[in-house]
Amino acid sequence: MESRRxxxxxxxxxxxxxxxxxxxxxxxxxxxxxVDHPSPGSRGVHRTLTWxxxxxxxxxxxxxxxxxxxxxxxVALLCPQGTEYVTGxxxxxxxxxxxxxxxxxxxxxxxxxxxxVLADARPAAVLTTSRALEGVRDLCERxxxxxxxxxxxxxATPQSRQPPAPDAASTAYLQYTxxxxxxxxxxxxxxxxxxxxxxxxxxxxxxxxxxxxxxGWLPLYHDMGLVLSVAAPVVRGLLSVxxxxxxxxxxxxxWLRLLGAHPRALSAAPNFAYDxxxxxxxxxxxxxxxxxxxxxxxxxSEPVRPGTADRFHAAFxxxxxxxGAHCPSYGLAEATVFVSAARPGExxxxxxxxxxxxxxxxxxxxxxxxxRAVLVAxxxxxAGQRVRIxxxxxxxxxxEGEVGEIWVQGPNVGRGYWNNEPQTRRVFGATISEDExxxxxxxxxxxxxxDLGTVLEGQLIVTGRLKDLIVVDGRxxxxxxxxxxxxxxxxxxxxxxxxxxxxxxxxxxxxVVVAEHARALSLADIDVPALVRAVRAAVSxxxxxxxxxxxxxxxxxxxxxxxxxxxxxxxxxxxxxGAYGAESAG
Numbered sequence: 044m045e046s047r048r049x050x051x052x053x054x055x056x057x058x059x060x061x062x063x064x065x066x067x068x069x070x071x072x073x074x075x076x077x078v079d080h081p082s083p084g085s086r087g088v089h090r091t092l093t094w095x096x097x098x099x100x101x102x103x104x105x106x107x108x109x110x111x112x113x114x115x116x117x118v119a120l121l122c123p124q125g126t127e128y129v130t131g132x133x134x135x136x137x138x139x140x141x142x143x144x145x146x147x148x149x150x151x152x153x154x155x156x157x158x159x160v161l162a163d164a165r166p167a168a169v170l171t172t173s174r175a176l177e178g179v180r181d182l183c184e185r186x187x188x189x190x191x192x193x194x195x196x197x198x199a200t201p202q203s204r205q206p207p208a209p210d211a212a213s214t215a216y217l218q219y220t221x222x223x224x225x226x227x228x229x230x231x232x233x234x235x236x237x238x239x240x241x242x243x244x245x246x247x248x249x250x251x252x253x254x255x256x257x258x259g260w261l262p263l264y265h266d267m268g269l270v271l272s273v274a275a276p277v278v279r280g281l282l283s284v285x286x287x288x289x290x291x292x293x294x295x296x297x298w299l300r301l302l303g304a305h306p307r308a309l310s311a312a313p314n315f316a317y318d319x320x321x322x323x324x325x326x327x328x329x330x331x332x333x334x335x336x337x338x339x340x341x342x343x344s345e346p347v348r349p350g351t352a353d354r355f356h357a358a359f360x361x362x363x364x365x366x367g368a369h370c371p372s373y374g375l376a377e378a379t380v381f382v383s384a385a386r387p388g389e390x391x392x393x394x395x396x397x398x399x400x401x402x403x404x405x406x407x408x409x410x411x412x413x414x415r416a417v418l419v420a421x422x423x424x425x426a427g428q429r430v431r432i433x434x435x436x437x438x439x440x441x442x443e444g445e446v447g448e449i450w451v452q453g454p455n456v457g458r459g460y461w462n463n464e465p466q467t468r469r470v471f472g473a474t475i476s477e478d479e480x481x482x483x484x485x486x487x488x489x490x491x492x493x494d495l496g497t498v499l500e501g502q503l504i505v506t507g508r509l510k511d512l513i514v515v516d517g518r519x520x521x522x523x524x525x526x527x528x529x530x531x532x533x534x535x536x537x538x539x540x541x542x543x544x545x546x547x548x549x550x551x552x553x554x555v556v557v558a559e560h561a562r563a564l565s566l567a568d569i570d571v572p573a574l575v576r577a578v579r580a581a582v583s584x585x586x587x588x589x590x591x592x593x594x595x596x597x598x599x600x601x602x603x604x605x606x607x608x609x610x611x612x613x614x615x616x617x618x619x620x621g622a623y624g625a626e627s628a629g
Contacts, residue, residue, distance in 0.1 A: 057234040057238065074093055075276070106199060108168060116140055117217065120170050124285065136216070143216065164461070168189050232458075236455050242278060267380050298312075317351045317369075321357075329359065395408060395418055398524075432496065449494045449505070451492060456490045495509055511611055525582060541609070542615070562598045
């Protein structure tokens with residue numbers, strides 16, 4: 044009979060060492076389960092690896108990879124979501140190679156990015172599965188890079204040659220950033236970084252002392268999916284239950300069923316997913332759910348909206364969803380992923396800020412019922428690391444309550460960008476001006492996140508991206524704030540599928556919004572001039588901002604990053620290229 048409580052986790056330096064430990068001490072415990080949904084009506088087919096079986100597969104593939112590539116070479120993972128992805132990732136690390144978590148060809152809208160990342164990473168080998176083998180071979184045909192199918196490598200034998208254990212300070216994998224504000228760049232994450240961040244996340248969400256089940260649908264090539272569904276369970280010896288993102292998008296109730304089926308479920312999703320569940324899960328589906336055992340639901344997208352947590356809880360309170368389960372969090376790939384988190388069991392910290400003051404860089408309180416107030420959620424406190432708010436231009440620490448750039452320092456901060464030393468020095472080697480003249484050691488170096496925020500009542504508040512900031516007539520406007528106003532102005536605007544940005548004109552900058560219309564409607568069903576008038580009026584009243592153009596486009600026309608965020612930079616580029624010229628504009 045399987046005990047639900049794993050033994051206390053020892054302290055190891057690398058993920059493969061943890062795999063070996065759990066295989067030796069708890070060989071028959073379940074390690075990873077992939078829940079496949081092969082047909083639209085499927086309720087899930089479970090495929091499980093025990094810790095012993097995982098260790099056998101990891102050692103077999105590591106031995107094969109060590110024959111294929113020298114230590115330190117890159118190995119690209121182009122596997123579909125599943126246990127083969129987990130095995131391939133851990134095997135690359137065990138072989139002393141550098142994993143490059145990616146996805147098979149065919150992901151809509153991301154073919155060019157995949158080709159670009161492969162050209163940048165220059166892998167010595169590519170891992171995939173039998174199911175995706177043909178498409179991956181076609182993609183890699185010109186490069187001559189060998190392609191291995193994880194599920195075709197035979198099991199390890201006691202005589203299998205095992206590579207030496209990797210050094211904790213060496214690079215474990217390249218986490219390519221999603222490219223929402225710039226071209227994709229590979230962050231070098233060391234073995235020590237990922238183990239540290241897994242332990243930080245486990246402590247932040249109470250999983251270091253209480254057993255949980257990690258349940259996720261986020262793609263394993265995404266930083267949060269990789270750490271929460273692979274690294275953290277490996278470090279703590281927890282069961283990780285994974286499903287495909289497409290299965291969630293097709294029927295979000297599948298995720299909720301898995302949350303209810305596993306004790307003390309810990310999961311993560313971007314803000315839109317909680318709104319999607321609240322609106323798309325039917326009454327019949329809700330009736331069969333029991334969510335009273337959920338330990339924590341991480342909301343780690345940008346921005347985290349208090350109203351989303353309210354709608355999600357209202358939708359599933361009758362199913363027993365704990366009031367304190369929602370945990371707004373903040374992180375980024377350059378810090379492995381997790382930086383700051385609200386703790387489970389606490390109500391969402393919410394703040395109403397004066398919009399005019401925020402536009403001038405000050406976080407001043409406002410009445411929550413003031414229509415010009417900005418409502419934001421607190422993202423908790425740092426998870427085993429240091430966070431400072433710094434003026435992005437003077438590098439000085441501003442007064443309390445002033446908005447600045449979020450800087451981070453901790454054992455989870457990556458080594459830098461692969462093959463980009465100038466950008467590494469600029470982003471990973473920042474120094475606070477008050478510290479000038481101190482010993483120039485690594486401990487004085489900070490990571491510049493490029494995100495703006497402040498600290499109120501001990502809570503980290505994230506206000507937006509520095510590069511996305513819209514500046515008109517000397518006033519700052521946060522695009523996500525404008526986008527929230529636009530999507531509330533007319534129900535025909537599809538939630539979280541729009542982008543606000545500035546474009547140059549002769550006198551300065553003008554502001555444009557490109558928004559998808561709701562899937563249930565066609566353009567012929569929409570009074571576009573009336574929608575544009577409503578949007579312009581709402582933005583004018585709430586932000587004192589004139590929209591130069593409002594473009595309504597078909598569902599799917601607003602580009603997103605590989606992690607699902609709207610890419611404002613790419614939307615802006617397509618707008619300037621005239622790609623939306625045939626759509627409805629006003």
